[in-house]
Amino acid sequence: MTRSIPPRILTAVAGAVLAISAALPMRCLGASAEPVPEPVAVQNAIVIRAARMLDVRSGTIMSDVAIYVVGERIEAVGSPADIARRALPSATVVDLGDATVLPGLIDCHTHLLARIPDADHAYAMNLLTKSQAYRALEGAANALATLRSGFTTVRDVGNEGSGYADVALRDAIDNGLIEGPRMHVATRGIAAVGQYFPFRLSSDLADFPSGAQMISGAEDARLAVRQQIGGGADLIKVYADWERATLTTAELGVIVEEAHAAGLKVAAHAQTRDGIRNAVAAGVDSIEHGDHADRDTLKRMQSAGIYLVPTLSVMDAWAAQSADNAAMPRLVAALEASRETVAAARAAGVRIALGSDPASGDRHGRNADELVALTQRGGSVIDAIRAATTVAADLVGAADDIGTLEFGKYADVIAVRGNPLTDIGVLKHVEFVMKGGRIVRNDLVR
Numbered sequence: 001m002t003r004s005i006p007p008r009i010l011t012a013v014a015g016a017v018l019a020i021s022a023a024l025p026m027r028c029l030g031a032s033a034e035p036v037p038e039p040v041a042v043q044n045a046i047v048i049r050a051a052r053m054l055d056v057r058s059g060t061i062m063s064d065v066a067i068y069v070v071g072e073r074i075e076a077v078g079s080p081a082d083i084a085r086r087a088l089p090s091a092t093v094v095d096l097g098d099a100t101v102l103p104g105l106i107d108c109h110t111h112l113l114a115r116i117p118d119a120d121h122a123y124a125m126n127l128l129t130k131s132q133a134y135r136a137l138e139g140a141a142n143a144l145a146t147l148r149s150g151f152t153t154v155r156d157v158g159n160e161g162s163g164y165a166d167v168a169l170r171d172a173i174d175n176g177l178i179e180g181p182r183m184h185v186a187t188r189g190i191a192a193v194g195q196y197f198p199f200r201l202s203s204d205l206a207d208f209p210s211g212a213q214m215i216s217g218a219e220d221a222r223l224a225v226r227q228q229i230g231g232g233a234d235l236i237k238v239y240a241d242w243e244r245a246t247l248t249t250a251e252l253g254v255i256v257e258e259a260h261a262a263g264l265k266v267a268a269h270a271q272t273r274d275g276i277r278n279a280v281a282a283g284v285d286s287i288e289h290g291d292h293a294d295r296d297t298l299k300r301m302q303s304a305g306i307y308l309v310p311t312l313s314v315m316d317a318w319a320a321q322s323a324d325n326a327a328m329p330r331l332v333a334a335l336e337a338s339r340e341t342v343a344a345a346r347a348a349g350v351r352i353a354l355g356s357d358p359a360s361g362d363r364h365g366r367n368a369d370e371l372v373a374l375t376q377r378g379g380s381v382i383d384a385i386r387a388a389t390t391v392a393a394d395l396v397g398a399a400d401d402i403g404t405l406e407f408g409k410y411a412d413v414i415a416v417r418g419n420p421l422t423d424i425g426v427l428k429h430v431e432f433v434m435k436g437g438r439i440v441r442n443d444l445v446r
């Protein structure tokens with residue numbers, strides 16, 4: 001074939017051919033019976049009512065609201081009387097009572113395929129003892145926990161050595177085989193040879209699996225991006241550093257060029273001053289962690305529209321668990337650096353998106369800890385919620401579909417008791433979750 005036909009066009013053509021052939025047989029066969037009209041598909045219609053709705057754009061609470069959902073999208077938002085006039089009489093009414101509804105939350109930094117144990121050599125043991133099939137099933141469990149906690153979309157930034165299991169997980173969720181959030185997946189991640197997990201293996205184990213696709217040189221970098229796009233990646237994840245800057249600016253530049261040419265964004269793990277600088281200079285779309293970003297680089301991030309995804313709650317959890325640990329002084333230093341960076345990024349006007357970085361069994365489903373962690377670093381409650389809704393939707397490139405409760409968007413709706421603007425902690429206890437018009441969880445109405 002000299003040119004490719006986009007799959008969506010193929011599907012549309014196939015659909016049209018099927019529709020035409022379905023209408024033809026009667027005539028071709030000379031049958032005299034009138035064709036029986038197809039029944040009109042009856043779409044699911046639901047009216048959600050609640051005492052309050054958080055409008056994340058204005059940052060205000062609206063009282064006594066109704067959301068009209070038809071199929072998988074929002075048809076209208078308004079007063080119960082308004083919506084009652086517009087809704088089909090057959091619509092199901094779900095009255096959540098004294099609850100606050102808000103858009104489904106978005107986590108821009110997850111690893112749903114990672115359930116790494118807390119043990120010596122844990123990363124290598126995870127690769128050594130679990131098949132990729134088992135890893136995929138772990139991913140299904142992590143995906144369910146994430147969705148039930150109110151996170152209806154994730155940007156999954158690296159599957160930590162599980163092949164392309166994140167693509168399989170994303171597709172199984174999209175096809176309705178299992179429950180989970182909408183996933184934007186990075187597949188394998190790209191790191192410099194020898195500069196990502198697992199470290200300190202025997203040099204005899206040349207073929208031991210790695211936690212990312214290891215590259216050396218610009219053409220290796222280009223090949224890795226092309227392979228990952230071919231494998232189903234929605235974005236590319238790179239490790240710009242690991243304790244020091246690792247990938248060169250030339251390698252990073254090729255990765256960005258190749259990804260952007262295909263319409264994919266690039267997320268860069270970068271914690272060191274030089275690693276962050278290199279990634280920003282190469283034109284990545286987001287800096288993940290960003291602990292030691294300098295002021296000059298933050299200014300460049302602001303002017304280039306590069307997001308910061310600081311991943312704070314995972315460090316808080318480590319600090320809480322390892323008070324007597326030898327690693328504690330380094331952790332304290334990292335916590336302090338991240339506090340300063342987040343404050344400086346805010347002051348510089350860098351857009352901050354929420355990412356909780358879960359990679360162990362106990363962290364999946366605790367994504368809302370990051371909302372609390374952001375407010376503990378001096379941010380306002382509404383800015384933290386925007387980091388998980390409007391800002392996150394922009395970063396994943398899906399602002400037309402998710403991030404607010406508005407006409408035409410996916411009906412991704414969550415509800416909590418109480419008011420998140422006065423107590424952000426209530427978002428750790430989401431009791432109602434709807435994804436794409438389907439109720440996944442409802443503990444408010446028994």
Ligand SMILES: [Zn+2]
Pocket residue numbers: 109110111157357
């Ligand atoms: Zn991560």
